[in-house]
Amino acid sequence: MRNVLYPSLMFLLLLITVSPAMAAKNEKTKTLATKIDVQCVQDSMEKRDAVIGASWDSYSLAIKQALGTRKDGLRAAWAKTDAAMIKPAIQRVWTQFKRAKTDARKAWLTGKKTAWKTFYADRKTCGRTVASQDLTTEAVDADTN
Numbered sequence: 001m002r003n004v005l006y007p008s009l010m011f012l013l014l015l016i017t018v019s020p021a022m023a024a025k026n027e028k029t030k031t032l033a034t035k036i037d038v039q040c041v042q043d044s045m046e047k048r049d050a051v052i053g054a055s056w057d058s059y060s061l062a063i064k065q066a067l068g069t070r071k072d073g074l075r076a077a078w079a080k081t082d083a084a085m086i087k088p089a090i091q092r093v094w095t096q097f098k099r100a101k102t103d104a105r106k107a108w109l110t111g112k113k114t115a116w117k118t119f120y121a122d123r124k125t126c127g128r129t130v131a132s133q134d135l136t137t138e139a140v141d142a143d144t145n
Contacts, residue, residue, distance in 0.1 A: 055111025
């Protein structure tokens with residue numbers, strides 16, 4: 001009987017001790033949630049992702065245009081009748097293509113960086129604890145080129 005009674009009493013004692021602490025923790029979580037303007041956070045995220053999406057669309061369009069320009073330029077270079085003119089024309093096309101790619105990438109990265117900076121600033125107005133609730137940074141977008 002003692003083998004059953006002792007563990008049962010210990011379990012009850014544990015429940016009595018832990019329950020108030022758990023209730024206090026739940027109250028603290030509820031209090032934090034009420035200090036956050038959820039709509040503000042959602043609007044900030046929406047704005048950030050819209051800018052990132054638009055920047056990506058611009059990047060994609062710039063690359064497609066650069067590829068089209070490269071194709072047309074190479075076709076024209078190879079169509080030259082003077083063999084001495086072909087090589088410089090090809091080099092010029094590749095140089096222009098590389099510059100267009102670099103410019104597109106810089107614009108994409110700038111747009112993404114600006115979106116995240118704006119998000120961080122907007123998020124601060126949504127409540128003191130928002131930043132500690134979501135520790136995500138722009139590093140999550142780093143693998144998207």
